[in-house]
Structure formats: structure tokens, C-alpha cells
Amino acid sequence: MIFRRGNLFCVRIFITVIFFSFFSVHTYAENDELFTEISGTVSFEHRGYLDDPAYNGQRSRLTSLTANITFYFEDADYRSFTLTPNLRYDAVDSERNLADLKEAYFLTFGDIGQSEWELRLGFDQVFWGVVESRNIVDIVNQTDVADHPDEKSKLGQLMAHLTVTGDMGTLELFAMPFHRLRTYPGTNGRFRTLFPVDNNRATYDSEHEERNVDWAAQYSNSIGLFDFGISTFYGTSREPRLEPSLAEGVLIPHYETIRQYGLYGQVTTGPFLFKLEAIDRRGASNNLLQKENYKAYVLGAEYSFYSIFDTQTDMTLFVERTYDTRKSRATNAFEDDIFLTSLFTFNDVNSSEFLVGTLVSRDRESQTLALEFSRRLSDQWALEIDSLFVLNAKATDVLKPVEHDSFIALKLNYSF
DSSP states (O other): OOOOOOHHHHHHHHHHHHHHHHHHHHHHOOOOEEEEEEEEEEEEEEEESSSSOSSOOOOEEEEEEEEEEEEEEEOOSSSSEEEEEEEEEEOOOOGOOOOEEEEEEEEEEEETTTTHHHHEEEEEOOOOOOSSOOOTTTSSSSSSSOTTOOOOOEEEEEEEEEEEEEEEEEEEEEEOOOOOOOOOOOOOOOOOOOOOOOOGGOEETTTTGGGOEEEEEEEEEEEEEEEEEEEEEEEEEESSSSEETTTTTTTEEEOOOOEEEEEEEEETTTTTTEEEEEEESSBBBTTSSSBOEEEEEEEEEEEESSGGGSSSOOEEEEEEEEEEGGGOOOOSSSEEEEEEEEEEESSSSTTTTTEEEEEEESSSOOOOEEEEEEESSSSSEEEEEEEEEEEOOOTTTGGGGGGGGGGGEEEEEEOO
């Protein structure tokens, strides 16, 4: 469950915001000047793992139910409040159970001379980046690793977010007064580490622990064919150093205070897109638990073929190179890899898509293979088939602990 040690503050805010929102609906129900809208998605997922589990307590099946419901309120002056609780229940792994505020923010705006400003106060999700494989510059929100091993799912972040937009581009400033713990699979979960992570014992560099204030800023602009963003972050890292406690057989997360400088850019020329993400991170530790400043980048290209074989199907190819200067000392599996993916968009009335992608290590023999298919069944129902295979993991490979966790998942979504 996400609301545990260090996150009781989020519990109080979660309950307060829920009561405030429903009180607002009741209070303004007869106010014609208040626009309200409710939408959302409820998803049922069933995963089947292809190999027997490697650790005691793990199961060969996983069943979960997820709900994302958005309540939107807007007054006559176009100021708004958005509330999106994110709820997840897992029948096997209790560590995947989630009660999160994906969004719960008040938005107001105005003018400064020829420029415009916008202020968001509350929980929100912010995305930085342009590449497909791994968005290394995207550091504002915490990663929800328990949701999916691709690390693309994020948790809501409490923040004050000011945006100023004008002829010279867009400047965004962030103040984040509370840190979120990263979620991990539990003892019964798949794609876990050799020793499970004990979030209840998380520690911090900062004497203020999870209440340390983090700061971030980004400047972005578009000049001709070139889109880019330059960012900086100072505060508590979203990626913990995992310290083994052999006596208890667990990993204890320690969150360091870091500074990160980031850059992303994209050049669009017809069917070609050229992309780059790069960071310089200082104050973090490597997988030897030693402090090591490092740089990393993801460099890639994208090309689209339209109406292949004289059909209405389009195909987009992605090629990316990931690199981390720590090499074998890196704390992730992306230290020197090639990412190859093909996306087929069928352009039919059911919005069908099929993706096949692989991540191949240049200095190890391991690789992952992903197959994804999605299709609308009706205006409200949609089907997703998601699979991930871990291949050729050797004894010293970072993927060795999850070599038995290849899976095929079926997800049914209901949207309203």
C-alpha cells in the first residue's frame, strides 16, 4: 500500500481533497455558472507469467482492478479545479494496492504584458521528454514501479507550478514541499529484486526527510523545426539508493539530495524525427553504493511510412541509443543499450495499433522483447494485450533476478 511510512501526510491531503470535492459538487449543484464534468476509466487486468516463480510466495497469475475518475469544476471566470483519484487493487501483491491523487489542483491564470501566466496548486503530473525508450529528464513525479516494469507510470506530486508563456518561449517554475516514496513489488510480486524493498524503513539525506522542499525549473521553446527544453532540479532524488539489510533479508531505500541539469530536443523534417535527451546528475550513488556524479543520454530517430503495401496502415520505426557514463556501475538496466521498435497504426474505426519492440544490451547478452496490441471494442470498451519477455539473462546481469518473470497480460478498459 502506498500510504505507509513517510506518506501519512498524503493520506490527510487525500481525504481532505475528496471531502472538499464532493462538498463542492453538493454546494454548487444548482449554480448554473459552475461547469462540472465527470469522466474516467476502469480497467481489469490479468497477467499470466510464462515460467515458474523464482522466489517463495510468488504466483503464476496476477489480477488487478484500477480506476481513474476525473472530476472537473470550472467557474464563470474559467478558473478550475481538477480531481483525479487513482485507485488500484491487486489480488496477489498487496504492495501494488494504491490510493493516489494523480491530480487534485486549482488552476488560475492571467496576463503579464504581452505574456500569459498560469498557476496550478495541488497534486499534478508533469511530463518532460521526447524519446520513447526512457525519459531520463522526466524527474518531477515519482515512478510507480509496482504498476509496470517499464517505469513509465507516475504518481501524483504535490506542487506549486507557475508557467509563463510569451514570444520568447515558456518558463516553468516548481516548488514541491513533499517527497513521494517509489513503489516496488512486494514479496509476493513478480519483477521484484532478490531481496524485497522495505519502504517502511526509508531514510533521507535531508534532515527534513520527506518534507524537504524540492525546486525545479524548465525553459522550452520552438524555433523552426527545432523543439527543445532546458531544465534543472534540486532536491530529493526520485530514485533511491537500495541498501541491503542481510539480517532482515530486505533492501532499505535511501533518498539522496541531488542536483540535475537536463536537456531535450527534437528536430522534425518530414517523416523523420531526430531526438535527444541528456542529463548531468550530481550527488547520486552508483550500484556499489558509492557517490558518483554521472552523465547519461538517449539519442534516437523516428521515421514514418504511410499507407504501407497500399493499405491504410502506417508504420513508424524507432531507433534509440541509451548510454550512462557509469557503465556497469549504473543503477538501472540502460547503461549501454539499443532500442528498436515498430509501431503499426491501422487507421480503422476501432483505432487498432500493434507495437513490437526490443531493448538489446551492447555490453551484455540480455535483451527484452515487448509486444503490445490495443483496439476499441465499442465507444466505451477497449482491449489491450501487453507482453514482456526477458531473454538471455546471465548470472551477473542486472536482469538476472527477473529472468523468470516474462508475462502476457490482458486488460479490459471501460471509459465514460
